[in-house]
Structure formats: C-alpha cells, structure tokens
Amino acid sequence: MKNNLQKTNGRKARNRHILHVLRLAGFTSGLIILLALFHLLTIGIPAPLTRHITDQLQQKGILLHIDSITLSPRRGWVLHNLRLYSHSPDNLQPIIKTKKLYLNILPDRWTRLSETDWLISISGTNIRLSPEYQGRAILPNEHPLRIISQLQAHLSLSRKNLRIENAELLWGNTVFRTSGTMALPPPIQPLSNNTAESDQQPKPAIWTHAAEIIKTATAISFDSTPEINLQFEIPPEGFPRTSAQVSFFAFGLHWNDRAYEQIGGVLSLRNRKLSLDSLKIEGNDGASLSAFGRWDIPRRNALINLSNSLPAEDLIDLLPPAVADKLSQTGIRPFGKLEFDIIAGPAQPEKLLEQVNLHVHSMQITRDDLSLDQLRFDLTRNGQQLEVNNLAAIANGGPVSGNLDMDLGSGAWSASAEGRVSPTPIGKLLGGEAQEWIDRFDFTNHVPDISIELSQDKKGDHLYFTTAVSAQNFLCSGIPFDTMNTTMVYSNHTFSLSPLKATQDHRSIKGSVKLDFQKKLAYFNATSEFEPAVIAHIIAPSYPTVLTNFTFNGVVSCAGSGRIDFSGGTNHAAQGTIQAESVSAAGFTAKSFRSRVEARNSQLIFSSSSADLFGGQAEGTAVFDLQFNDHQAPYRLDIDATRLDLNQIARHVSTNDFSSTKGLVSATVNISADAAGGFWESATGYGEAEIEKGQLKDLPVLGGFSRLIRTTVPGFSLFSITTLYSKYKLQDGTFYTDNLELGGTLLSATAHGTYSPTEGLDFIVQAEPLRQIRTDKKWYMLHLWFADALKQGTAPLFRLLEFELKGPLNAPKWRLINLPKEVSQILQMPVKKSDTETDEPPVQTESP
Incomplete structure (x- = not known):
C-alpha cells in the first residue's frame, strides 16, 4: 500500500513537473511571440528578409524597393518608403513612391492554406507618381495627377483568379471605382537580355503625346468631384470573352472659359464589340452634344452617331486645339445656334470619314465678307464621292440655295446656287484678277438676284464659273447704274459679260465684254x-x-x-x-x-x-x-x-x-x-x-488800228476793218505770220510779226490805199492794178501810216513809226466824235 502511495505521489510530482515545464514553455513561447509582435510592430521584419522579398520580386520583373516592413494591428503590413522603378535606363526616378502603403493579407480559410483564397486589402495616401519618357518628366512637379490622394482596395486572390470586390482611389481630383474578376496570366518570366532590348523599342503613341493629353486634362475643371466606375470580367479565354463597362459622370464642366451643366457617358465591351451607349454634354440652356457608337472589333466595322444643339462657340471650344487651329486657318467662323446630326459608318475605323451622312438643321458662319445665316443642308460622302444637297441659307441678308458634287480623288467638283446675294464672295474664291473685276461692283444699296454655276475639272486646274445677274441700284467702278442684266463667265483667266445690258436714267449700254487677264x-x-x-x-x-x-x-x-x-x-x-x-x-x-x-x-x-x-x-x-x-x-x-x-x-x-x-x-x-x-x-x-x-473795230487788237486811222487821216472817220486773212505757223512757243492782210473801207493794211504768251505781240502794220479784196478774180486784178498805181502816187503819205503793235493781247499798244514826236502827240489828242461814232476807249500809243 505504501508502495502504491509512493507510486501515486511520484506520478503527481512528475505531472506537476511536466505542467510546470509546459507552463514555462508556454510563457516563453508567448513571450517570444509578444517580443516578435513587438519587433514587427516597432522595427519590422528583419532587413535580410526584406531584401530577400524584393530580390524575388525583381527576378520576376517587378523593380520594387522597400526600406522596411512593419506590422499594424488594424491595417496589416506596412511597407515603408516603397519605390517602384521602370525598366527603362532613362527613367531614373521611381514611377511610384509613397512613405507608407498598407497591405493586409489573410486566408479565406485557415485549413488547407495551399488551396485557399487570399483576402488582400491595400490602402494608402499621398502616393506620388513620376511617369517619365526618355528621361523627361511627363508631368510637372506640382501637377495634380502626380498624387493619388487616397487608395482603398479589397481583393480576393486565388490560384486562378483575381477578384476586385471594391476598389476606390482619388487621383487628380477624380474618384475612380472598380470591381470585377480577372483570370491570372501565366507566371511572369525573369528578365532577360531580350526583354531589356525590347524596352528600348518605341513606346506607344500615347506616351509621345502624353504632355499634350495631360495639358488638355489639366485645363478641365468640375464643380463636383467626377466619378469613373469600371466593372469588368476577364475570363481565362482572354479578350474574346472579356466584358467591361466604364461610366463617367460629373456636374459643372469648365473648359476654355466655358461652363456646361453636366457630362456623362457609358462605354461597354462585350463579345469583342465596343459600344458607346451614351456620351452627353449638356449646356446651361438645355442644349447638348450626344454621341452613340459601336465597333465590331473582329469584323473591323464601326459606326458613330453625333447629335448637337450646343452653340457653335461651345462646340468649337470642345475640339482639340490642333483641330480648332485648322478650322481657324480656313477663315470660316461658325457662330450662334448650331444643330446637326451626323452618322459616320458603318465602315472600318480608319475609313469612318469616308462614309458620312450629315444633316445640318441650323447653322451660322462667316468668312471674310460672306455671312450665312439659317444655313441648312444635307451632306453625303460615299468613298471619294461627296454631295451637298438641299442647301439653303440667308447669305448677306438675301436667300440662297444650291448643291455641290465633288470627286475627292481627282479634285473635280461642280456647284450651283441661286438666290439674292452679292457675288463679291465669289471673287474672293476665284482670287486674283477675277476678284479685282468683281470687286468693282458695289451692291450695297440693293442685293442682286443671281444664279451661279461653278466647277473645276481637277485639283489645281482652272476654275470655271458662270452666273446670271439681275441687279438694281448698284455701282460699277464708282459709276451709278439703275439696272443690269448679264451673264458672267470666268474660265482660264478670262472673264466675260455676255449678253450685257445696263441702264441709268434712260441711258443704256448693250453688248458683250470679254477680259483676258493674262x-x-x-x-x-x-x-x-x-x-x-x-x-x-x-x-x-x-x-x-x-x-x-x-x-x-x-x-x-x-x-x-x-x-x-x-x-x-x-x-x-x-x-x-x-x-x-x-x-x-x-x-x-x-x-x-x-x-x-x-x-x-x-x-x-x-x-x-x-x-x-x-x-x-x-x-x-x-x-x-x-x-x-x-x-x-x-x-x-x-x-x-x-x-x-x-x-x-x-x-x-x-x-x-x-x-x-x-x-x-x-x-x-x-x-x-x-x-x-x-x-x-x-x-x-x-x-x-x-x-x-x-x-472788227471792237476787237482789242484791231480796234486801236481803226481808231488811229480815223484820227490820223481826216475824212476817214467812217473807216472800219471788215476782212482779215493770214497764213501762220506755230513753232517754239511762238505764233508767226508774214502775210496778215486787213481789209477796210477805202483803206487796207498788211502786217507781219509774232505773238507768244511770254513776249506778247510784236507786229509791224502798214496801211495801204483802197480795200484789198479776194473774191472775183477779174475785178481783183483790175482793183489790184488801180491800187498799185494809187500806192505809187500816195507812197510818201502812206509811209507815215506805218505802225508798230506790241504788248499783251488784253492791253495792246500801237505806235506810229515814221512821225515826229510832236505830230504823234497831236494826233493822239481826242477829236470830236461824228454822229455815227460811238464812245471808244482811248488808244494806247507810244511816240518814237
């Protein structure tokens, strides 16, 4: 019995010892665990283990650097000073950098961990992005897109799938939300020389235009935080069975100093068909721009439909700057109300603009001095054929209608129009000399009625146009006209008006005119x-x-x-x-x-x-x-x-x-x-x-001679000059005559001399007996014989009647050449007038 008791006590002692040992071991283990947790919470996992983790990731192609990894009681693992680098040797800065990134990884089931799903939560703030291209930063240092302000994502990872249950990030003042499932690709192969070489290949075009894209995005602002939602499913079959949907919505869009009420849209991908279910920009006045479309990727078949009621200025400001610049270079400036519907396709994406149906309901444009109001037309393009039909507008205040046919391949085109409009814009279209001629017409007072046809056989070829014009109250080269009816034709540097009829105050011009400008x-x-x-x-x-x-x-x-x-x-x-x-x-x-x-x-x-x-x-x-x-x-x-x-x-x-x-x-x-x-x-x-x-006695030049004769010779009070004859010549600014003949009653005279505006008159006048006549030859010969006989008999007397005529035409001076001074003075004294004489001004004379 005693032995049994000793045995029992020994077993109890051993049990107490084992229990003590177990308690000590448990305490030690707990202490170790606590110390490990404390170490993880404060210092983190050992540095060699951290390096081992990053080395393994780098071998798989992920160039990730982490200073340390600690543990957070509530948010899981904390990755300190995380930096992710690009494979390009030109990009020296990390493309992703953050001081702390929280990573929580837990198994879905603790049993059979090799087969369980892993629940992953990722969160962080102020994640800095530094994308570069060929060593150059794509984003400025303080750009909003460089910072992901907040990141929160919940994922489920299995051996075959990655499921994003709820992910949300605030990036560039925009909220991004996403959820979906993706089949995992095969393991990433380690880096090789070939991979490194492939990194040197040209990057996608988006990187070459990244600065322009970012500049555009930066210029856009919203009254509310925009939201982008992405839902997707990527099965193991890959893209052929992939489905996705992206939706976007925001209030208060501001762009190029213009404000819009809201913007929203939905883009879907299903069965390799991309659909733009709706994209709509609404203005503050209820006007909007809407877009719908589809793209069958395997069949390379696309269709897009646009409807607009935004004002022209708002729509132009929505265009990319390059497109807006090209529009500005054409000189065409749309303004005011703009309503249209356009369908492009169905066609291959790169040929969408070759299959176009455009219906413009209302439009207003100006170009130079042409203004089109209430413009509407239908445009159809089928390959290289372009047609514009049902065109109607108010052109510079007058109605006009027309159409256009064009072969875009050859450049040949033809157009016709009719209405009440000035042809001045046609001159600007033709340019050069045709414009100069058409610009001579001023139809400011009344716009003419015209009918125009224009055509060109091929690009760069001569332009042909013909127009019938009916105008009223217009100017041509500053000359006023009441009416004009004509047909103008321009071709190969020639301009014609035929037939032409223009009137002014019951006067008219009729006929044809053709101008060859070359x-x-x-x-x-x-x-x-x-x-x-x-x-x-x-x-x-x-x-x-x-x-x-x-x-x-x-x-x-x-x-x-x-x-x-x-x-x-x-x-x-x-x-x-x-x-x-x-x-x-x-x-x-x-x-x-x-x-x-x-x-x-x-x-x-x-x-x-x-x-x-x-x-x-x-x-x-x-x-x-x-x-x-x-x-x-x-x-x-x-x-x-x-x-x-x-x-x-x-x-x-x-x-x-x-x-x-x-x-x-x-x-x-x-x-x-x-x-x-x-x-x-x-x-x-x-x-x-x-x-x-x-x-001729009252003529200033001859009147003095007549008065001197009446004064000098008694009995000749009725003397008057009745005929004059002379041959003359003009030379060197002077009038010459050698045979000036004066005929008078009873007496006559001959003269010779000169006249010039600068020197005045310089003549010698000789009185002769009898009158010289130049009519009847027989009587003239008899008269001339008798006069010569009388001249011989009276020569001494008539030598005294030799005069000198000098001075200007309006004040000629006569002088008796052969009389003494005293006699000349006596002759110049006033004499009593006869009953038949009239008052005359005194003769201006000079004595020798």
Missing part, C-alpha cells in the same frame, strides 16, 4: 448711250484717258467693237462711231458732233469728225496718244472750220461788249502738241485764218 486685253462689241469716258473708266479705272477732257451733253450714241489694252495702252485695235447733241472741250462747245473713232496700237484717232461750232461748221481729225507711262501725252489736230460767227466767238472768250462785232470766220488748223507739256511749249504746226463780212 494678255491684259478687253474685247468688246457694244452700243452705248453713255459718255465714252464712262465706258473707258469702267474697263480700266486705274488708267487715265484723254476722253475725260471731253464732256458730252444731251443724247449720246456710241457703237464699237474690238480690243482695248488695259495694261498700259500699246496694243489697242478697236473702231466705232460717236454721235452727240453737244460736246465740250477746252472751254468750247460744239453741237451735232459726229465722228469715227479708232484705237490703233497706242493711239486714239478721231476721223471724219464734224460738228456745228459757233454757227458754222468744223470738220477734221484728231490723234491722241494713249500711252501714259512715259509722262507724255502728244496729240495732233487737223481741223477745217468754215463760216463761224465771230460775234459768238468774241462773246464766248470775253465778257466785254462786242455787240457791234461781227464776221464770218474760216480757218484751218494743223498742229501737234503735248498735253502733258503745255500747249505753247510744245505746239508746232501751221494753218490759215480768214474773216469776211466783218466789223
């Missing part, structure tokens, strides 16, 4: 009731013409054809006729003017010209030089005037009283002069002048 020639065949200078100004407004020196009054009738050189006036070949009730030039007015006109090379020739002038008749020719670039304007006049009324001439050139002056003037004029150099300085020529049946 040869600088204008071909015409027309009749006109306008002054010739007006027609010349319309054809060549920048070139002067001698026709401006002629003023036509009353009814004018012109007809002509030929060509006019508007480059400088050396290649003219035209002819025509002019008739006018009256024409004025150089202060003279002629009635019933008629003439043939010819433009030959550089000359304008008036031939077979006739007119009623001062009650008589004038006929002759005139030649004018039309080349004005040599600073000369030579002309030649050959005129034969008969039986002109001297009284009318005298009253026309002077305001003095010539009521008693009369006579019939006949003259020939054959002179050449330069209008640019002055008449007297350049005139040369010759002619004859004759006055018959006259009373």
